[in-house]
Amino acid sequence: MNIHEALKVLTPDDIRVLQAIEKYLKQYEFVPIEVLERTTRLPPHRLERSLYKLNSLKLIRRQSAATLGYRLTILAYDVLAVLSLMKRGVIEALGDKLGVGKESDVYLGIAPGGKKLAVKFHRVGRTSFRHVVRHRTYKVEDSWLLQSKVSAQREFAALRELYEVGAKVPKPIDRSRHVVVTELIEGAVELSEKPALNDPLKAFGDVIETIAKAYNDVGIVHGDLSEYNIIVIPETSEAYVIDWPQYVEKDHPSAEKLLRRDVEYVVRFFKKVYGVPAETEEVLRAIKGE
Ligand code: ADP
Ligand code: MN
Incomplete structure (x- = not known):
């Protein structure tokens, strides 16, 4: 299952469930089922069906310890970000992967009207931190998803200021969660x-x-x-x-x-x-x- 496939198979119920889990990203490592019942207000059988499907598609992980709970996978966070960017009219389509970096995946994006974009999914913690670790300001206890989001926020804020003063950086377009969208430097x-x-x-x-x-x-x-x-x-x-x-x-x-x-x-x-x-x-x- 990749981002493209996931986008195709998700129903409005599924998206509602993912958004409900995301809402508690900071509070719970695994969001208790009761909280999801309350938050989604879906009838139990529809919530169950969605959770089962999302779990088998590896969009969520289940913890069935003392309390039953769920958390998002990176793939689900990718999907939520892409859906938001599409809803906002920033990207119309997500294309092929342009590159796998040290701590990101960069995809081609197409804006409404056809302009090409670079869509960078931040992946903090995917590799060992190497030499930059000492300079990171992130709290280690934060989840990787939240750390990736902070990383994207930092990059987007820096790019805006840099672009503003005429530095040669890709023009920043928008950000959602851990995803930064910039212009694509074509032929680079x-x-x-x-x-x-x-x-x-x-x-x-x-x-x-x-x-x-x-x-x-x-x-x-x-x-x-x-x-x-x-x-x-x-x-x-x-x-x-x-x-x-x-x-x-x-x-x-x-x-x-x-x-x-x-x-x-x-x-x-x-x-x-x-x-x-x-x-x-x-x-x-x-x-x-x-
Ligand atoms: P990482 O942290 O993964 O190294 P980078 O921002 O360096 O992330 O991007 C990884 C690769 O993606 C770059 O080396 C480059 O080849 C490509 N890339 C990133 N942004 C752009 C862009 N705006 N235009 C063209 N290529 C890009
Ligand atoms: Mn790089």
Whole structure:
């Protein structure tokens, strides 16, 4: 069962049950059946039928310990987010998976009218936290769904501010739950693929300018910058910085260290692959206007 299949088979009863479970995401790890009876106000046989179906489709998990209860799976949270975005008229259709990242799945989306979108499903905790763990502000006891939602909220808020000041980031469109929708940068490839560029200096400049705008105009540091979080359009050598949920504020104790590391990685990659002659210290001074 995937998102597309789930969207096709869900009835209004099923969606009502999923929404009722979601309502208590913060209160209960497993929402007691009595609470669902009260909240959905469905006749018992219809609630039972829905719960049985959702459980066998792996949209919910049942706990039959002392009290019978249910929680959402990640798939169900995906479905609720997509349904909301469709209802709001943000996306008309969800397309293929564009990529599986470290902590996300990115899908192609189609807006009403045909414009292409990037639909990013945040998946906090899917992989080990790697090096960014120290800078996360999430409470460990929060559920993965809620952590993924916080991650999406952070990224969406950062993208809005960055886009506002003219940084080269995908235009943010909307967010629901753990899902962020942005414009799709068409024809872009990850810098890590080392595409041939007519004007590598232009791409390098785009990235440094975005780091500078983030730092000076928004007051944040990306904190996980590398060739994997930069996408470029080979035809125009335009570069965009993506993947912002782990950003830190300028006054965070690690901000300066992370800024230096971000710049170092970018400088090193552009030097090694494209022969761009730049020095970390010099670039850092330029960013800070020193
Ligand atoms: P992760 O946290 O999983 O690394 P990213 O935001 O880096 O998530 O996205 C993963 C991949 O999806 C990117 O490397 C890129 O190839 C693709 N991608 C993400 N956003 C866009 C976009 N707006 N336009 C085009 N491709 C994108
Ligand atoms: Mn990434």
